[in-house]
Amino acid sequence: MNYLDELENKTIYIIREAYARFRNMSLLWSIGKDSTSLLWIARKAFFGNIPFPVIHIDTSFKFKEIYEFRSKYGKEWNLNLIISKNKKALKEGISPEKGKFECCDALKTEALKQTLGEFNFKALLLAIRRDEHGIRAKERYFSPRGIDFKWNYKDQPAELWDLYKSQLEAEQHIRIHPMLHWTELDIWKYIRREKIPIVNLYFAKNGKRYRSIGCKTCCLPVDSNANTTRKIIKELEITKISERNGRAQDKENSYTMQKLRSLGYM
Amino acid sequence: MRKDVLKIVVIGHVDHGKSTLIGRLLLDTDSLPDEKITEIKRICKELGKETELAYLVDQLKEEREHAITIDTTQIFFKTHRRNYVIIDAPGHVEFIKNMLTGASLAEAAILMIDVQEGVMEQTRRHAYLINFLGLNRVIVVFNKMDLIDYKKERFDKVKTELLKFLGNLKIKPFFLIPVSAKEGTNLSKKSQKMNWYKGPTLLKALDSLKLNTNIVKRPLRFPIQDIYEINGEKIIVGRIASGMVKQGQEVVLCPSFKGTRINSIRVFGKRNKTKAKAGESIGLTFNRPLFVKRGEVVAQKETPPKLTNRFKGNIFWMSDKPLYINKTITLRCAAQKVECGVEKIEKRIDPSRLETIQVNAKELKRNEIGIVVLKTKKMIVMERFNFIEELGRFILEQQNQVCAGGIITEKLLA
Known part of the structure; x- marks a missing residue:
């Protein structure tokens, strides 16, 4: 297994x-x-x-x-x-x-x-x-x-x-x-393996993508060119920015x- | 390429540096987001303190303010060899149930000891508890070597003291490593300051541990979790605790010993599955309809379990209300739930001093260990912990609260 x-x-x-x-x-x-x-x-x-x-x-x-x-x-x-x-x-x-x-x-x-x-x-x-x-x-x-x-x-x-x-x-x-x-990485590997449909906000458009989504008002996209699950996995394997970085409430x-x-x- | 994952628990006396060690491992394996480091620096500044690695781990506000760990937490890091989940367990005696919660999920333990202080009450209690939970992969880390100028003499002295104690518990540590968690010595890299130490660094030692996989070779035990009726068909669901199940296999349901055959193995999205092994959550259909209920265990016809209603076990009592002998309480083991009573408390033990407080006791109090004989009202399927873990461990409940955890050491005659 x-x-x-x-x-x-x-x-x-x-x-x-x-x-x-x-x-x-x-x-x-x-x-x-x-x-x-x-x-x-x-x-x-x-x-x-x-x-x-x-x-x-x-x-x-x-x-x-x-x-x-x-x-x-x-x-x-x-x-x-x-x-x-x-x-x-x-x-x-x-x-x-x-x-x-x-x-x-x-x-x-x-x-x-x-x-x-x-x-x-x-x-x-x-x-x-x-x-x-x-x-x-x-x-x-x-x-x-x-x-x-x-x-x-x-x-x-x-x-x-x-x-x-x-x-x-x-x-x-x-x-x-x-x-x-x-972990976040496990989730993406699983999404890729299982081909789970996912909201397209996670995939990069014009150099930006959302790593975590919630309300439009409180989420910011991160810089990224990852527009496929494979690229997202690659990105996460080396990133040093945490997942909820784009979320407002954690930071205040x-x-x-x-x-x-x-x-x-x- | 697939890497395995090892879950390790970090235990030891309060202030011996567990959270600092974890913080340092995260830093050295480059597992920390930059902003986390900045955040920790900022918070430490706000609190008017020096940057403290332990804050990475001690997330709860109270924990930061009082500089202690209240609850267990889990953190992830990786080496080239494998991925790790570190479970940080609190050292304080009041939070021992949280320590057990963390440790019960672990596959290996790092026992931390402050070389200045040596073996303390919580060192002993924790060592006793991981032994009690059946964890045998133990690495001992002697911390704060920097505070004793990295001297071998003091290390040797504490080592001897600890080994004597662990010997009584029959714990044989895989490695004994002198470190400084604060300075990062002997965690990921060695240092000239301790050139007398010839063993591996902590990360090397961890990477060398092997995982246990022989549970598949044990006889089949499939505890039934639930029965779903889907499109008029009965599907028996559960997770295989040990062994393998195959289509067409002759099986018995225990404790009734009604026999049937495996008609199909169901996993959503997978057609024609013909076998499954320990750890898999599956559905089964039988050849002939049987009355089945949660808690029953499916076994292969040739290797059925021997039912029991009496066994000997070690329990750790966590409730404020004491355990009294012969009082009815609830026992849960896998999906089984039965009424039971403690027939005998052979020994009542104080886990920190490892002393038997009483032989043939009438009660067991909070944070005490008991070697007990339990009797269930009905026959159930149980195994020795060393044989099949999932059917060898249990909890005791009283008024909906978990009061104790335990492992079965011996099945007795009814």
């Missing part, structure tokens, strides 16, 4: 463990490369048809390419798609200009809370990876959240071997991170990510 197979097999194992315990669950699809890979593997885990809904948290500030991709593959992969929007906050005119922390918190974390409340999901699959950010490296595969969504990073449950947390206290939900052990304050995450951010 090669390394990518090992990663994939473990991810399938975790997805199936999650489903075995929490039938009432959902997958969070940002339509970026990681969650699209997770979706791809989830389809494999369930032999082509994911038996639970897929949530897209829509801040309404996303790139148009993301919306196009969503509508195309939502149909092609037969997804039961839930679009999660914090309509109230949007009506009140919240936007990144009025503070990135507040914007992320309202349009992502708060929107997700509303959707979770509405559908009463007990478990959420998320495609975060340990190599993305030091705070994410501390995560568990099965990471419980309280009713207020808070991540109690100071007192996380033990997680031994592949024996994941199976029971929840009432009012809790659990974040499940089946891609935690993948060294602890913003930790603060956001402890409040329930992804």
